[in-house]
Amino acid sequence: MELAVQLIVYGILMGLVFSLIALGLSLIFGVMNIVNFAHGEFMMVGMYIAYLLSTFLPLDPLLSLPFAAGAGYLLGVVSYRLLIHHILRGPMVAQLFGTFGLMLFLRYLAMYIFTPDVRSVKQGILVGKTLSMGWINVDASKVFSAGVCVLAFAAVYWMIYRTKLGRALRATSIDSEAAKYMGIDTKGMNALAWGIGGATVALAGALLAHFYYVTPTVGMLFTLIAFATVALGGFGSIVGAFIAGVLIGLIMVVSGQFVSELKFSFIYIVYFLVVVFRPRGLFGW
Amino acid sequence: MLRVDKIKVHYEGIPALHEVTLEVNQGELVAMVGANGAGKSTALKAIVGAVSPVSGNILFNGKDITREETAKIVRLGVVYVPESRRIFGPLTVEENLLLGAFTADSEEEVRGHLNHVYRLFPRLKERFRQKGETLSGGEQQMLAIGRGLMIRPKLLMLDEPSLGLMPKLVTELFKTISLLKEEGYTILLVEQNVREALEIADRGYILQTGRTIHSGKGAELLESDIVKKAFLGL
Numbered sequence: 001m002e003l004a005v006q007l008i009v010y011g012i013l014m015g016l017v018f019s020l021i022a023l024g025l026s027l028i029f030g031v032m033n034i035v036n037f038a039h040g041e042f043m044m045v046g047m048y049i050a051y052l053l054s055t056f057l058p059l060d061p062l063l064s065l066p067f068a069a070g071a072g073y074l075l076g077v078v079s080y081r082l083l084i085h086h087i088l089r090g091p092m093v094a095q096l097f098g099t100f101g102l103m104l105f106l107r108y109l110a111m112y113i114f115t116p117d118v119r120s121v122k123q124g125i126l127v128g129k130t131l132s133m134g135w136i137n138v139d140a141s142k143v144f145s146a147g148v149c150v151l152a153f154a155a156v157y158w159m160i161y162r163t164k165l166g167r168a169l170r171a172t173s174i175d176s177e178a179a180k181y182m183g184i185d186t187k188g189m190n191a192l193a194w195g196i197g198g199a200t201v202a203l204a205g206a207l208l209a210h211f212y213y214v215t216p217t218v219g220m221l222f223t224l225i226a227f228a229t230v231a232l233g234g235f236g237s238i239v240g241a242f243i244a245g246v247l248i249g250l251i252m253v254v255s256g257q258f259v260s261e262l263k264f265s266f267i268y269i270v271y272f273l274v275v276v277f278r279p280r281g282l283f284g285w
Numbered sequence: 286m287l288r289v290d291k292i293k294v295h296y297e298g299i300p301a302l303h304e305v306t307l308e309v310n311q312g313e314l315v316a317m318v319g320a321n322g323a324g325k326s327t328a329l330k331a332i333v334g335a336v337s338p339v340s341g342n343i344l345f346n347g348k349d350i351t352r353e354e355t356a357k358i359v360r361l362g363v364v365y366v367p368e369s370r371r372i373f374g375p376l377t378v379e380e381n382l383l384l385g386a387f388t389a390d391s392e393e394e395v396r397g398h399l400n401h402v403y404r405l406f407p408r409l410k411e412r413f414r415q416k417g418e419t420l421s422g423g424e425q426q427m428l429a430i431g432r433g434l435m436i437r438p439k440l441l442m443l444d445e446p447s448l449g450l451m452p453k454l455v456t457e458l459f460k461t462i463s464l465l466k467e468e469g470y471t472i473l474l475v476e477q478n479v480r481e482a483l484e485i486a487d488r489g490y491i492l493q494t495g496r497t498i499h500s501g502k503g504a505e506l507l508e509s510d511i512v513k514k515a516f517l518g519l
Contacts, residue, residue, distance in 0.1 A: 164387070171373050171384050178371035181333065183359035183388040183436060 006136055007254050013138065013146040015249020020149040020204040021222055022229035022241040023156060024076075024197025030236030031173040031193040032088060037099040038079070039226055040219025041106035042072055042198045046205025047214045048114060054121050061124040061210055065148070068206035069199040076198025080191045088190075103219070110216035119214045126210055141210035148207055152200055153242055159196075160238065169193065173236065221264070228271040234284025244282060286311050286471060287332070287363075287440055292341030292351075294324075294331050301327045303495040304341070309440060309473050314466040316474045316482040316503065318516065319492030325475040326368055328492070329442050332473075333365040334358045345440070360388050362439030369448065370429040374418030378409055381417050381428055385435025395435075402431040405461075423454040430461070434470075441465070442473045447481070459485055479516040483507045491515075 025039050046068035053064040079102060087098035121127060129140035160166035171179040172189040179186050212218070229248050233240025251270055256263030274281060287309040294302040302324045309315045317325050330336045332343055334355040342351040350358050359365075373381050382402060386395040403410035406427040412420065417428060426446055433441060443462070447455045455478065463485045466472055476482035483489050486503035491511065499511055506512050 164383070167376070167380055167384060168387055170376065174373045174375060175371055177335065178367060178373065179384075180335065180355040181359060181365050181367060181371070182384050182432070183356050184384075185356045 002135055003257075006138075007257055008250065009136060009138055010142070011250035011253035012246055013142045013249070014253055015246035016146040016149040016153075017204055017208060017245075018225060018229055018248050019242045019245025020152055021201050022226045022233070022245050023153060023238065024199075024201045025223075025226045026230045026233065026236060026238060026241040027156075027160075028193050028197045029230065030238075031169060032084075032176075032190050034084065034088065034095050035099065035227075036102075036197065037096070037223060038103035038106055038219075039197070039201055040221070040223030041103050041110075042075055042219075043201045043205035043208070043222055044110060044214075044216065044219040045075060045106070046072055046202030047209040047212075047218065048110065049202070050206035050209040051119050051121055051214050054123055055119075058123060061121045061206065062126065062144075065203060065206050069203040072198035072200070072202025072205075073195040074198070075202070076194035076196070077191050079198070080194035084194065085187065085190070103223070107216055107219065114216060116216060121209045121214070124210065139211055141207075145207035145210060149204065152203055156196060156200060157238060165192070225264075225267060228267050231281055232271060232274050234281030237281065237283040240281055240283030286346055287473070288344040289328070289332065290342050290344070292328070292331055292338040292343060294327055294336055294338050296327070296336070301336075301495060302331065302338075305331075305492065305495070305497050307490050307497055307500070309471060312466075312469060312471055313487045314462070314472045314474065314485060316476060316486035316489040317492055317497075318476055318479045318482055318489060318512075320516075321477065323492040324495040325492050326444050327495075329365055329444050329473070329475055332358075332442065333363055335365075359436060362437065363442070364433045364436045364438035364440065365442045366429050366433040366444060366446065368444040370425050372417040372420075372425055372428050372432070374416065376417055377414055378417060378420070378428060379413040381432050382409070382413075382435050385432035388436060398435050398437065402434050405434070405464075406431050422449055423451070423457070426450065426454075426458065427461075430465075434465075438470065440471050440473060442475070444475050445477060446474075447476060447478050455481065479512065480507065483512070 021043060025036060028034060028036050049068040049071055050061045050064040053059040053067060054061040083098060083102060087095050126141040126144055130137050131140050131143060160169060168184045169189050169192060172184060172186050176186045225248060229244045230241055233244030248267055251266050252263045255266035289305060289307045291304050291306050292302060293304060305328050319325050327336060331338050334353050337352055342349060345361055345363055382399060386398060389395045408424055409427055409431055420428060447458055450458060459481045462474065474482055483503045483506050489501065489503050489506045490497045491499040
């Protein structure tokens, strides 16, 4: 019983981080129908920012969060303006290889700058601390990370569904040609989607660095988990990404308890089941 | 106000417009009529910058907008209400209208325009919380025009607004367009309903295989042999 509760709590906490990671992927897909293979590499950049600022300044890794989000935003916007904007006109395959190339570029750039060494964030008020609530013990950093993920998710949701800019973003995602006729700068909206996508995933990376090792190749696994999350929740659905993230966290933690080696396989088993029985995902249209 | 001078447009290498020349003056209702595939929609899309002419030029209030971006052309007041309406289906009626006001500066201004559109189309007010896709064809056309009016057009371009509407609604639609003209809007109307369009228009142009082949006062065109033969089956 205690174990079960502990697992569920951990699963949800981890899942909320997955939700935030998947948010940007879902948003970018929803607005311009492009799949960003470099998504996990944007996260990796956030992780290194938390690592660098906490190791060399030394700044508490918590204070690195806004820097990571800002860097992620810039990285997203610059990637869009310099690369994605140009490949959008190309065939689907060109788009796939375009973002795949971006992934390899960022990964090997990190390899060159940081070497393949595995690093971790060692100092920080939350690092290594546990919180005890009755008989449940949880890492303070995971509780905090999950909280920030929920807040960030809520902020993006509010922006998309409650503001004028968000309305323009939704219009662009529904029919970008008609959005242009409204005087909306649709290229600007695409860049904004990439910016938000980059900022949220880099923020998730800086949070994750509190309790996950940092390497130049860490991104791929999280990209793949984010793909499964977005497919499970329904492509382009923001609410779907949130719920699917939590589900994936639960599946991973609970199945990992029994067969640790297979925890990622279980994610894909669930994903395959969804693809077979409900190809549009839980909340897709 | 608008001068289109000998524009030529290619669609993926294939000529779609050979030579289109037309003019719209302040306060006028100008109709551009022609058969399906004559290039009417392409001409409007060229004006709003959605397709780029290979030659010729387009002046709006003296400013060359031939190769300007759509968003900028719209901000100058050239508003295009697209064929088959293109409303944002998953968004509510009011959200659709507010998107038309995307370029407006103040909240009060937006409210003013919204009230204006609701006075013009009371049905939209009744349904303001409904999703756009749940409206009937006629209501969707009202929404598309209302959304266009929210942009505060100096020139309102309507692309086949009667397409797919029941005959009764078509009559109503042409009344609405006349009403908009009386309110002072400058309108460029593209239609396949040649008779109705020319009846309410001050002037008309006839487009055939990508060329403006004839122009004149609306009533005169209706009486002309070319229109009688080609479009009215007389």
